[in-house]
Amino acid sequence: MSEVNQEATQEAAQVAEVKAQPKVFYSEIVENGLWKQNPGLVQLLGLCPTLAMTVSLVNGFSLGVMTAVVMAASNASVAPIRQWVPTEIRIPVFILIIAALVTIIDLSMHAYLQSLHAVLGIFIPLIVTNCIVLARVEAFAAKNPVVPSALDGFMMGFGLALVLATLGGVREIIGKGTLFSGIDLVFGPSAKSMILTIIPDYHGFLLAILPPGAFIGLASLIATRNWLAQRKAAREASAPASATLIAH
């Protein structure tokens, strides 16, 4: 008798805890995903696809957008059922949902976007192993309602996509002298005219295309981001007249 009461109180406490979470502002969610908690430059999660797939802007951005879609979908799938997932099995259940969603996206791309699917190859199913997907599901979707969770997932993924696009673009320009190469795989053969040749008659800089170039490129981006953030904080610290709070 008392065990039934105990369990009922425990469940009621869990539900109450979930409902009692403070409201998160949408602008904060957007700012976190794109800048403050950017997965690629701040949290440094999911570095394997970041380093391997950024040989061109199109490759990097496509994979980033795929990741954002997966993250929005998985966050939106977990948020509504978050009260029914016992804490002990939350990780297997979240991974199950993420893996199912990624498989669905993989099959759909294979059926309807086969050229892009062939280019991204094994990195589509590898989205499941990208830490950032599970991290957001556990840190956010498990504790927040559907709409903020979906937005958080998409913004984190999009923040990563922007980093992938930037890194891919820089490596492509320095390594091959072009920009947007591969765009015909996304928009069809007629899009080939959109490919820009930034440096004509370029023999290429192989280092930028190979892994060392990826590491050096990402390091430069992280350093730039940190420098900009510190500069902003210093400027705000030396202007106490304006009543704005110091952002971290």
Next chain:
Amino acid sequence: MNPTILKHAVKTAWVMIAFTIVSTLGLAIIYHSTKTPISKAEAEVRMRLFGQILPTDLYDNDLLQDAIKQPVGGDLGNRDETMIHRARLKGEPAAVILEATAPDGYSGDIKLLVAIKATGEIVGVRVLDHKETPGLGDYIDIAHSDWIKNFDAQSLEKTNDDAWFVKKDGGQFDFTTGATITPRAVIKAVHKVLKFYQAHQQAIFETASGQPLAQ
């Protein structure tokens, strides 16, 4: 064991099973609904690839249907079973498309697709897959250079056995300095394909579709 813990564990297990069943059902539905579009998409990719090396005016049959099985290994060196596609014009043998694998590329296997006219003359060769160094050996890929077109219109009659090498080795094929191992592997494999065709020409066209090549 404490009955509360047991009860809780059983409930948790049921929740896990429920999620598993729902996910599996969802996946099964999507798998079945994408099965046809996927095989259609792959057939399209295949035909586009064939179209690069075999002009459509040379044949009038269904290349994907009129195909026989080529077992693993042998002179073509493939790691998996591949298909040999027969092209016919008005019922008469017109050309074949085969896959071959060069095992001695600089960084491993180089997969090739070769189209040969019934007369033994190459119509075209394309590299399907390779791991050669970007910027060095990857010029065998048509996306990077036209080198692979050196094989167009080649045949065993046109070029003697002792000329099927890079110029550096006394043959007649061009190569780029600093990346010789890659073209060596491709030339050797293409030569082997021509020899294979010469030896099995009749069997290739006469074996029934879907059957393994009659040895």
